[in-house]
Amino acid sequence: MDCRKAEELILSDYVDGELKGELLRVLEEHLHSCPACQALASQTVDLGQAVFGGAVSNPPERVWLAVRERISVGRSSLVERAQSWLILFFGEPRRVAFSVTLAMAVVVAGLFLPGMWHRPVAKNKDVVTTELMLASAGAFLADDDDTWADGLEYLL
Amino acid sequence: MERETIEKARAGDMGAFEAIYREHAGMVFGVALRIVGRVEDAEEVVQDVFVSVHRSLGHFQGKSSFKTWVYRIAVNMSLNILRRGRLARQSELRMPEGAEFEDGRNTFEDRLAVEEREVRVSELLELLSPDQRACMALRVSAGLSYEEIAQTLNVNINTVRTRLRRAREVLLKARAQRR
Numbered sequence: 019m020d021c022r023k024a025e026e027l028i029l030s031d032y033v034d035g036e037l038k039g040e041l042l043r044v045l046e047e048h049l050h051s052c053p054a055c056q057a058l059a060s061q062t063v064d065l066g067q068a069v070f071g072g073a074v075s076n077p078p079e080r081v082w083l084a085v086r087e088r089i090s091v092g093r094s095s096l097v098e099r100a101q102s103w104l105i106l107f108f109g110e111p112r113r114v115a116f117s118v119t120l121a122m123a124v125v126v127a128g129l130f131l132p133g134m135w136h137r138p139v140a141k142n143k144d145v146v147t148t149e150l151m152l153a154s155a156g157a158f159l160a161d162d163d164d165t166w167a168d169g170l171e172y173l174l
Numbered sequence: 175m176e177r178e179t180i181e182k183a184r185a186g187d188m189g190a191f192e193a194i195y196r197e198h199a200g201m202v203f204g205v206a207l208r209i210v211g212r213v214e215d216a217e218e219v220v221q222d223v224f225v226s227v228h229r230s231l232g233h234f235q236g237k238s239s240f241k242t243w244v245y246r247i248a249v250n251m252s253l254n255i256l257r258r259g260r261l262a263r264q265s266e267l268r269m270p271e272g273a274e275f276e277d278g279r280n281t282f283e284d285r286l287a288v289e290e291r292e293v294r295v296s297e298l299l300e301l302l303s304p305d306q307r308a309c310m311a312l313r314v315s316a317g318l319s320y321e322e323i324a325q326t327l328n329v330n331i332n333t334v335r336t337r338l339r340r341a342r343e344v345l346l347k348a349r350a351q352r353r
């Protein structure tokens with residue numbers, strides 16, 4: 019095994035204990051005869067531990083008290099509820115934002131557009147309202163910086 | 175986590191839910207902290223995660239492990255807060271004061287050493303992408319296997335492998351440059 023292949027394995031599978039069988043045996047053989055790769059392996063472990071390791075501390079007690087409070091008071095707003103459901107089923111915030119906007123657009127269109135046929139007098143007002151709502155719903159999507167939660171909050 | 179406890183919590187037993195919280199809150203906090211980089215934000219993540227877990231217990235079907243399920247919610251909420259936070263303040267990352275490194279050393283010199291370390295850690299954290307941070311946190315802080323990380327993040331194992339390798343390359347390079 020050459021150093022390049024060894025480095026590749028060291029930086030992931032080896033230090034993470036995912037390397038098994040023959041490949042592990044060959045790599046360890048290389049490590050015995052190569053001080054550079056040996057050093058890389060220990061540096062990699064140390065650095066990972068320094069940044070991501072360390073003792074696990076529990077969050078302060080006030081966090082649990084707040085959780086309990088929020089659960090028992092049932093202060094969960096509609097937005098929070100929608101947020102956790104969506105995160106649960108889709109995970110991807112941006113995709114969710116798109117689907118939600120689309121669904122809202124369909125609902126809004128369904129509510130307002132049929133009215134246009136029967137109420138000619140109110141026609142202009144309805145069209146404007148629908149267009150405004152669709153435009154504003156799209157606005158947060160176009161702005162790449164908005165989070166989907168903000169968008170949801172805005173829409174709901 | 176025992177099925178029985180989950181069932182009880184699902185049925186509204188607050189004691190059972192507290193047991194779930196006590197078992198997982200530390201790990202959720204640890205992972206969140208490594209992703210969002212600020213104690214206050216990590217506490218907010220823990221709060222949101224467990225309110226969400228409580229609300230969604232009825233939807234947990236046991237297809238994935240409970241741990242993976244909780245971590246998935248935790249990572250999603252952490253990434254969300256990170257995006258929101260980055261917007262608000264151009265990412266001034268800070269590691270915990272005391273929370274992580276509280277080890278009884280109280281002299282001024284010790285305190286200084288701890289603070290220097292915190293600054294170094296935040297600087298290194300900031301070099302990584304949110305996805306890389308999430309992978310490293312799940313692997314090193316939470317001790318998940320590649321398979322579990324892949325399930326949690328809903329990506330394939332090779333993606334996990336690549337993100338971890340890239341993250342480590344970045345960290346090693348940054349350290350080498352500093353010397």
Ligand SMILES: [Zn+2]
Pocket residue numbers: 020021024048052054055056
């Ligand atoms: Zn070598």
